Amino acid sequence: MSTFKKYIVSVLLVCVSGFLNAQTLDDYLKEASENNPGLKAKYAEFEAAMQRVAQVNALPDPKLSFGYFISPVETRVGPQQAKFGLSQMFPWFGTLAAKGEMATLMAEAKYQVFLNARNELYYKVKAAWYPLYEVNRTLLLQEENRDILYTFKQLATTGFKNDKGSMVDVIRVDIMIENTETDIKLLQDKKISLLTRFNTLLNRADTIQVSVPDSIPLLQVENGYRKDSLLTQHPMLEALNLKMQSVQTKEEVAKKMGLPSFGVGLDYVIVGEGQMNVPDNGKDVVMPMVTMSLPIFRGKYKAAVKEAQFTQSAIALSKEDFENNLVSSYEMAWFELDKALELIELYRAQSNKTEQAIELLLTAYSNSGKDFEEILRMQQELLKYQIADAIALKDYYTALAKLDYLTAKSE
Structure with a gap:
C-alpha cells in the first residue's frame, strides 16, 4: 500500500472512530443518571425505606426467662428448684398491618423523591x-x-x-x-x-x-x-x-x-422430690398464662x-x-x-x-x-x-x- 493510501485510510479511521465515540445529549443524560452520586444517594434512601417495612410489621420478639431458687421453695409435692418462662405479646388487631402500610407508603414517597431528583438532574x-x-x-x-x-x-x-x-x-x-x-x-x-x-x-x-x-x-x-x-x-x-x-x-x-395488647405464655417449674410420700411427689409444674397491657396513661x-x-x-x-x-x-x-x-x-x-x-x-x-x-x-x-x-x-x-x-x- 502506498504512503498516500495509508494516510487516507488512517484519516478515515480517525473520522469513523470520532463518529462512533461522539455522544449525544441523551447519552450524557443516561450517563449522569447512572453515575451521579447525589442521585444514587436518593435511590439508596428509597432502598433503606423499603427495609423499614419488614421491621415495623413484625411481632415483637418472644421473651424467654429463667429463674433459679437459691433457697428452694418447699411445697407439698417437693421443693421448687428452677423456673423457665416463655411469653409472646400481640398488639391490637390490625396494628401490624397498619404499621406495614404506613412504612410502605413512606417508601413509595421516597421513590417519587428519587424520580424528582432524576428529572432535576x-x-x-x-x-x-x-x-x-x-x-x-x-x-x-x-x-x-x-x-x-x-x-x-x-x-x-x-x-x-x-x-x-x-x-x-x-x-x-x-x-x-x-x-x-x-x-x-x-x-x-x-x-x-x-x-x-x-x-x-x-x-x-x-x-x-x-x-x-x-x-x-x-x-x-x-x-x-x-x-x-x-x-x-x-x-x-x-x-x-x-x-x-x-x-x-x-x-x-x-x-x-x-388499645390493649395481649400476650400468651408458659411457665415451667422444676420441682424436686419431697420428703413426704404424697401423690405427684416431685412432679414438675406447667402453668399457661395470659397477659394484657393496660394503656391507662x-x-x-x-x-x-x-x-x-x-x-x-x-x-x-x-x-x-x-x-x-x-x-x-x-x-x-x-x-x-x-x-x-x-x-x-x-x-x-x-x-x-x-x-x-x-x-x-x-x-x-x-x-x-x-x-x-x-x-x-x-x-x-x-x-x-x-x-x-x-x-x-x-x-x-x-x-x-x-x-x-x-x-x-x-x-
Missing part, C-alpha cells in the same frame, strides 16, 4: 450542556470573524497601495483582529469552567471533552406545552400525596397503640394522634404552596422560552439584512475605496447578531428543559 445536565454549545458556537463565529478581518486587512492593504484607501483602514483592522484574538482566548477559558461544571454532574474527570454540535435546529413547541400534566404528573406532588396517606395511617396506628397516645393530625395539615399546606410555585415557575419558564424565540427570529432577520448591507458596501469600496470603516462596523454588527442568536438559542432550550422538568417529562 436531567435539567441540570441540559442547563450545563447548552452553555457549552453557546461557547462553541461563539468560538466558531469569532474564528470566522477573525478570518474575515484578515481578508479585510488584505483588501485595505491593496486599496492603500492602489491609492483607494488609507493606512488608517489597515490599522483599524489590526485593532479589531487583536480584540477578536482576546475574545477567543477568554471564550476558551470560559469553556474550561463550563466543562468542569458539566463533567461534575456526570461524576467524571474535569478534563474530559464533551461532544457538542456546531449548530442546533430550532424545534418550536405548541402553545401551553405540556401544561395539562403540570399538576398531575410531578413526582413531588405524588410524594406529598403518599406522605399524606402514610400520616393518615400513622394516625390510625396511634389510635390502635392506645392516655396522654402519650392522644399526643401521637394530635401529632399525626398536625402533620397532615402541614402536608396539605405544603402541597398547596408547591402547586402555586409550580404554576408560577411554569409561567416564568414559558415567558423565557417565548422571549428567546422572538429574539431568535429578530437576530436572524437582522443578520440576513446586515449580510446584504456588507455585500453592497464591499462592492462600493472596491470601486471607490470609501466607507471602509462602515464595512468594519457592519461586520461587527453581524457578529453581534450571530452571537446573540447563539445565546438566545441556548436560553430557548434551557427554558424548554425547565418546562420538561416542571411537567415531569422523563427522557
Whole structure:
C-alpha cells in the first residue's frame, strides 16, 4: 500500500472512530443518571425505606426467662428448684398491618423523591450542556470573524497601495483582529469552567471533552406545552400525596397503640422430690398464662394522634404552596422560552439584512475605496447578531428543559 493510501485510510479511521465515540445529549443524560452520586444517594434512601417495612410489621420478639431458687421453695409435692418462662405479646388487631402500610407508603414517597431528583438532574445536565454549545458556537463565529478581518486587512492593504484607501483602514483592522484574538482566548477559558461544571454532574474527570454540535435546529413547541400534566404528573406532588396517606395511617396506628395488647405464655417449674410420700411427689409444674397491657396513661397516645393530625395539615399546606410555585415557575419558564424565540427570529432577520448591507458596501469600496470603516462596523454588527442568536438559542432550550422538568417529562 502506498504512503498516500495509508494516510487516507488512517484519516478515515480517525473520522469513523470520532463518529462512533461522539455522544449525544441523551447519552450524557443516561450517563449522569447512572453515575451521579447525589442521585444514587436518593435511590439508596428509597432502598433503606423499603427495609423499614419488614421491621415495623413484625411481632415483637418472644421473651424467654429463667429463674433459679437459691433457697428452694418447699411445697407439698417437693421443693421448687428452677423456673423457665416463655411469653409472646400481640398488639391490637390490625396494628401490624397498619404499621406495614404506613412504612410502605413512606417508601413509595421516597421513590417519587428519587424520580424528582432524576428529572432535576436531567435539567441540570441540559442547563450545563447548552452553555457549552453557546461557547462553541461563539468560538466558531469569532474564528470566522477573525478570518474575515484578515481578508479585510488584505483588501485595505491593496486599496492603500492602489491609492483607494488609507493606512488608517489597515490599522483599524489590526485593532479589531487583536480584540477578536482576546475574545477567543477568554471564550476558551470560559469553556474550561463550563466543562468542569458539566463533567461534575456526570461524576467524571474535569478534563474530559464533551461532544457538542456546531449548530442546533430550532424545534418550536405548541402553545401551553405540556401544561395539562403540570399538576398531575410531578413526582413531588405524588410524594406529598403518599406522605399524606402514610400520616393518615400513622394516625390510625396511634389510635390502635392506645388499645390493649395481649400476650400468651408458659411457665415451667422444676420441682424436686419431697420428703413426704404424697401423690405427684416431685412432679414438675406447667402453668399457661395470659397477659394484657393496660394503656391507662392516655396522654402519650392522644399526643401521637394530635401529632399525626398536625402533620397532615402541614402536608396539605405544603402541597398547596408547591402547586402555586409550580404554576408560577411554569409561567416564568414559558415567558423565557417565548422571549428567546422572538429574539431568535429578530437576530436572524437582522443578520440576513446586515449580510446584504456588507455585500453592497464591499462592492462600493472596491470601486471607490470609501466607507471602509462602515464595512468594519457592519461586520461587527453581524457578529453581534450571530452571537446573540447563539445565546438566545441556548436560553430557548434551557427554558424548554425547565418546562420538561416542571411537567415531569422523563427522557
